[in-house]
Amino acid sequence: MLTLSKVFNSICYTIFPPTCLHCEELLRSGEEYLYFSCYAELPLNNGSWISPQQNNIRDRLDQEVNMATSLFFYTSDNIVQSLIHHLKYKDLPKIGAWMVDHFVFPCDSIYSKSIDLITSIPLHPKKQKQRGYNQLDKFCERLSKRWDVQYDPEVLIRKKHSTSQTKKSKIERLKSLEGVFEINASKRKNIQKKHILIIDDVITTGSTIKSVTYLLKEGGVNDVSILSMSVVF
Ligand SMILES: [Zn+2]
Incomplete structure:
Protein backbone atom coordinates (compact mmCIF):
# COMPACT_ATOMS: atom_id res chain seq x y z
CA MET A 1 0.00 0.00 0.00
CA LEU A 2 2.81 2.34 0.95
CA THR A 3 4.44 1.85 -2.40
CA LEU A 4 1.15 2.43 -4.21
CA SER A 5 0.54 5.67 -2.36
CA LYS A 6 4.12 6.75 -3.07
CA VAL A 7 3.58 6.10 -6.77
CA PHE A 8 0.27 7.99 -6.65
CA ASN A 9 1.92 10.93 -4.92
CA SER A 10 4.72 11.11 -7.42
CA ILE A 11 2.22 10.98 -10.33
CA CYS A 12 0.26 13.82 -8.70
CA TYR A 13 3.48 15.73 -8.21
CA THR A 14 4.34 15.32 -11.89
CA ILE A 15 0.91 16.32 -13.18
CA PHE A 16 0.13 18.98 -10.58
CA PRO A 17 3.45 20.10 -9.09
CA PRO A 18 2.83 22.27 -5.99
CA THR A 19 3.38 25.95 -6.56
CA CYS A 20 3.76 28.97 -4.30
CA LEU A 21 0.36 30.28 -3.20
CA HIS A 22 1.56 33.81 -3.80
CA CYS A 23 3.91 33.97 -6.82
CA GLU A 24 3.10 30.53 -8.32
CA GLU A 25 6.77 29.59 -8.57
CA LEU A 26 7.29 25.79 -8.44
CA LEU A 27 7.98 24.69 -4.88
CA ARG A 28 11.16 22.74 -4.15
CA SER A 29 11.30 19.69 -1.94
CA GLY A 30 10.71 20.58 1.71
CA GLU A 31 8.84 23.78 0.86
CA GLU A 32 5.19 24.11 1.82
CA TYR A 33 2.76 26.72 0.51
CA LEU A 34 5.42 29.39 -0.14
CA TYR A 35 8.53 29.58 -2.30
CA PHE A 36 11.59 30.47 -0.20
CA SER A 37 11.71 34.09 -1.35
CA CYS A 38 8.03 34.67 -0.42
CA TYR A 39 8.59 32.91 2.90
CA ALA A 40 11.55 35.20 3.59
CA GLU A 41 9.48 38.27 2.75
CA LEU A 42 6.56 37.48 5.05
CA SER A 162 -22.36 40.86 10.05
CA THR A 163 -21.49 43.09 7.15
CA SER A 164 -18.02 44.52 6.55
CA GLN A 165 -16.96 46.85 9.37
CA THR A 166 -14.28 48.83 7.60
CA LYS A 167 -16.32 51.67 6.10
ZN1 LIG B 1 6.04 32.90 -3.92
Whole structure:
Protein backbone atom coordinates (compact mmCIF):
# COMPACT_ATOMS: atom_id res chain seq x y z
CA MET A 1 0.00 0.00 0.00
CA LEU A 2 2.81 2.34 0.95
CA THR A 3 4.44 1.85 -2.40
CA LEU A 4 1.15 2.43 -4.21
CA SER A 5 0.54 5.67 -2.36
CA LYS A 6 4.12 6.75 -3.07
CA VAL A 7 3.58 6.10 -6.77
CA PHE A 8 0.27 7.99 -6.65
CA ASN A 9 1.92 10.93 -4.92
CA SER A 10 4.72 11.11 -7.42
CA ILE A 11 2.22 10.98 -10.33
CA CYS A 12 0.26 13.82 -8.70
CA TYR A 13 3.48 15.73 -8.21
CA THR A 14 4.34 15.32 -11.89
CA ILE A 15 0.91 16.32 -13.18
CA PHE A 16 0.13 18.98 -10.58
CA PRO A 17 3.45 20.10 -9.09
CA PRO A 18 2.83 22.27 -5.99
CA THR A 19 3.38 25.95 -6.56
CA CYS A 20 3.76 28.97 -4.30
CA LEU A 21 0.36 30.28 -3.20
CA HIS A 22 1.56 33.81 -3.80
CA CYS A 23 3.91 33.97 -6.82
CA GLU A 24 3.10 30.53 -8.32
CA GLU A 25 6.77 29.59 -8.57
CA LEU A 26 7.29 25.79 -8.44
CA LEU A 27 7.98 24.69 -4.88
CA ARG A 28 11.16 22.74 -4.15
CA SER A 29 11.30 19.69 -1.94
CA GLY A 30 10.71 20.58 1.71
CA GLU A 31 8.84 23.78 0.86
CA GLU A 32 5.19 24.11 1.82
CA TYR A 33 2.76 26.72 0.51
CA LEU A 34 5.42 29.39 -0.14
CA TYR A 35 8.53 29.58 -2.30
CA PHE A 36 11.59 30.47 -0.20
CA SER A 37 11.71 34.09 -1.35
CA CYS A 38 8.03 34.67 -0.42
CA TYR A 39 8.59 32.91 2.90
CA ALA A 40 11.55 35.20 3.59
CA GLU A 41 9.48 38.27 2.75
CA LEU A 42 6.56 37.48 5.05
CA PRO A 43 5.73 40.72 6.93
CA LEU A 44 6.18 39.49 10.49
CA ASN A 45 4.63 41.49 13.30
CA ASN A 46 7.52 40.76 15.68
CA GLY A 47 6.77 43.73 17.92
CA SER A 48 3.48 42.22 19.03
CA TRP A 49 5.16 38.85 19.68
CA ILE A 50 7.73 40.36 21.98
CA SER A 51 5.38 42.59 23.97
CA PRO A 52 1.80 41.27 23.81
CA GLN A 53 0.74 43.64 26.60
CA GLN A 54 2.08 46.81 25.06
CA ASN A 55 1.53 47.26 21.34
CA ASN A 56 -0.68 49.06 18.86
CA ILE A 57 -3.06 46.10 18.37
CA ARG A 58 -3.90 46.21 22.04
CA ASP A 59 -4.28 50.00 21.75
CA ARG A 60 -6.67 49.52 18.84
CA LEU A 61 -8.76 47.28 21.10
CA ASP A 62 -8.84 50.15 23.65
CA GLN A 63 -6.71 47.96 25.93
CA GLU A 64 -9.78 45.90 26.79
CA VAL A 65 -7.81 42.69 26.28
CA ASN A 66 -4.99 41.41 28.45
CA MET A 67 -2.63 40.42 25.60
CA ALA A 68 -2.83 40.99 21.86
CA THR A 69 -0.57 39.40 19.28
CA SER A 70 -0.71 39.14 15.53
CA LEU A 71 1.63 36.93 13.55
CA PHE A 72 1.69 39.04 10.35
CA PHE A 73 0.75 42.36 8.82
CA TYR A 74 -2.02 42.09 6.24
CA THR A 75 -2.30 44.33 3.20
CA SER A 76 -4.26 43.73 0.03
CA ASP A 77 -2.22 41.70 -2.46
CA ASN A 78 0.55 40.84 -0.02
CA ILE A 79 1.80 37.32 0.73
CA VAL A 80 -0.33 37.09 3.88
CA GLN A 81 -3.44 37.98 1.89
CA SER A 82 -2.65 35.06 -0.46
CA LEU A 83 -2.22 32.67 2.48
CA ILE A 84 -5.46 33.72 4.17
CA HIS A 85 -7.36 33.61 0.89
CA HIS A 86 -6.33 29.98 0.34
CA LEU A 87 -6.99 29.13 3.98
CA LYS A 88 -10.54 30.48 3.73
CA TYR A 89 -11.71 29.85 0.23
CA LYS A 90 -9.52 27.15 -1.32
CA ASP A 91 -10.07 24.33 1.14
CA LEU A 92 -6.63 24.70 2.73
CA PRO A 93 -7.34 25.09 6.46
CA LYS A 94 -4.10 23.17 7.13
CA ILE A 95 -2.23 26.42 6.47
CA GLY A 96 -3.37 27.32 9.99
CA ALA A 97 -1.46 24.38 11.50
CA TRP A 98 1.58 25.31 9.40
CA MET A 99 1.45 28.88 10.77
CA VAL A 100 1.45 27.54 14.32
CA ASP A 101 4.40 25.23 13.61
CA HIS A 102 6.48 27.97 12.01
CA PHE A 103 5.58 31.25 13.67
CA VAL A 104 4.03 30.86 17.11
CA PHE A 105 7.18 29.92 19.06
CA PRO A 106 7.98 33.45 20.34
CA CYS A 107 4.59 33.45 22.12
CA ASP A 108 4.93 29.97 23.62
CA SER A 109 5.96 30.68 27.17
CA ILE A 110 3.89 33.77 27.96
CA TYR A 111 0.66 32.42 26.43
CA SER A 112 0.87 28.78 27.47
CA LYS A 113 1.47 29.82 31.09
CA SER A 114 -1.52 32.13 31.44
CA ILE A 115 -4.28 30.92 29.08
CA ASP A 116 -6.97 28.56 30.44
CA LEU A 117 -9.05 28.04 27.30
CA ILE A 118 -8.78 28.71 23.57
CA THR A 119 -11.77 29.60 21.44
CA SER A 120 -12.32 31.11 18.00
CA ILE A 121 -14.59 33.62 16.30
CA PRO A 122 -17.39 31.44 14.91
CA LEU A 123 -18.86 31.64 11.43
CA HIS A 124 -22.60 31.78 10.96
CA PRO A 125 -23.76 28.11 10.77
CA LYS A 126 -25.02 28.64 7.20
CA LYS A 127 -21.68 30.03 6.11
CA GLN A 128 -19.78 27.21 7.80
CA LYS A 129 -21.96 24.65 6.05
CA GLN A 130 -21.30 26.36 2.73
CA ARG A 131 -17.53 26.45 3.27
CA GLY A 132 -17.42 23.03 4.91
CA TYR A 133 -15.10 24.16 7.70
CA ASN A 134 -14.19 27.01 10.02
CA GLN A 135 -10.84 28.31 8.74
CA LEU A 136 -9.60 28.78 12.31
CA ASP A 137 -10.06 25.17 13.49
CA LYS A 138 -6.74 23.71 12.32
CA PHE A 139 -4.83 26.66 13.75
CA CYS A 140 -6.60 26.29 17.11
CA GLU A 141 -6.29 22.50 17.24
CA ARG A 142 -2.54 22.68 16.65
CA LEU A 143 -2.17 25.45 19.22
CA SER A 144 -4.18 23.49 21.76
CA LYS A 145 -1.87 20.51 21.34
CA ARG A 146 1.28 22.64 21.42
CA TRP A 147 0.34 24.46 24.64
CA ASP A 148 -1.72 21.67 26.21
CA VAL A 149 -4.63 24.09 26.62
CA GLN A 150 -8.21 23.05 25.81
CA TYR A 151 -9.74 24.34 22.55
CA ASP A 152 -13.50 24.79 22.58
CA PRO A 153 -14.87 26.16 19.29
CA GLU A 154 -18.40 26.38 20.70
CA VAL A 155 -18.05 29.00 23.44
CA LEU A 156 -19.51 31.67 21.14
CA ILE A 157 -22.41 31.46 18.74
CA ARG A 158 -22.86 33.75 15.74
CA LYS A 159 -26.55 34.51 15.38
CA LYS A 160 -26.44 36.96 12.48
CA HIS A 161 -24.25 37.64 9.48
CA SER A 162 -22.36 40.86 10.05
CA THR A 163 -21.49 43.09 7.15
CA SER A 164 -18.02 44.52 6.55
CA GLN A 165 -16.96 46.85 9.37
CA THR A 166 -14.28 48.83 7.60
CA LYS A 167 -16.32 51.67 6.10
CA LYS A 168 -18.51 52.34 9.12
CA SER A 169 -18.10 54.93 11.86
CA LYS A 170 -17.20 53.73 15.36
CA ILE A 171 -20.82 54.01 16.56
CA GLU A 172 -22.22 52.35 13.42
CA ARG A 173 -19.76 49.49 13.90
CA LEU A 174 -20.76 48.84 17.50
CA LYS A 175 -24.46 49.09 16.62
CA SER A 176 -24.15 46.66 13.74
CA LEU A 177 -22.46 44.11 16.02
CA GLU A 178 -25.20 44.23 18.65
CA GLY A 179 -26.73 40.81 18.96
CA VAL A 180 -24.39 39.21 16.41
CA PHE A 181 -22.71 36.95 19.00
CA GLU A 182 -23.90 35.27 22.14
CA ILE A 183 -22.38 32.91 24.67
CA ASN A 184 -23.40 29.31 24.23
CA ALA A 185 -25.59 28.65 27.29
CA SER A 186 -24.14 25.17 27.81
CA LYS A 187 -20.60 26.62 28.03
CA ARG A 188 -21.24 29.35 30.58
CA LYS A 189 -20.17 27.26 33.54
CA ASN A 190 -16.90 26.25 31.91
CA ILE A 191 -15.73 29.84 31.26
CA GLN A 192 -16.23 31.33 34.74
CA LYS A 193 -13.16 33.21 36.05
CA LYS A 194 -11.02 31.92 33.19
CA HIS A 195 -8.48 33.62 30.94
CA ILE A 196 -9.74 32.99 27.42
CA LEU A 197 -7.70 33.32 24.24
CA ILE A 198 -9.68 34.27 21.14
CA ILE A 199 -8.28 33.31 17.75
CA ASP A 200 -9.15 35.27 14.60
CA ASP A 201 -7.72 35.45 11.09
CA VAL A 202 -7.64 39.17 10.30
CA ILE A 203 -8.08 42.08 12.72
CA THR A 204 -9.30 45.16 10.87
CA THR A 205 -11.02 47.73 13.06
CA GLY A 206 -11.01 45.43 16.08
CA SER A 207 -14.71 46.01 16.76
CA THR A 208 -15.61 42.31 16.49
CA ILE A 209 -12.98 41.39 19.08
CA LYS A 210 -14.09 44.22 21.33
CA SER A 211 -17.75 43.24 21.21
CA VAL A 212 -16.90 39.59 21.96
CA THR A 213 -14.59 40.66 24.80
CA TYR A 214 -17.38 42.68 26.48
CA LEU A 215 -19.72 39.74 26.06
CA LEU A 216 -17.32 37.24 27.62
CA LYS A 217 -16.46 39.51 30.53
CA GLU A 218 -20.15 40.11 31.17
CA GLY A 219 -20.55 36.33 31.15
CA GLY A 220 -18.05 35.85 33.98
CA VAL A 221 -14.70 35.51 32.20
CA ASN A 222 -11.79 37.10 34.10
CA ASP A 223 -9.49 37.95 31.20
CA VAL A 224 -9.55 37.88 27.42
CA SER A 225 -6.52 37.84 25.13
CA ILE A 226 -6.32 37.73 21.36
CA LEU A 227 -4.00 35.98 18.95
CA SER A 228 -4.73 36.71 15.32
CA MET A 229 -3.07 35.41 12.21
CA SER A 230 -2.83 38.93 10.84
CA VAL A 231 -3.69 42.57 11.38
CA VAL A 232 -4.46 45.30 8.85
CA PHE A 233 -2.40 48.46 9.20
ZN1 LIG B 1 6.04 32.90 -3.92
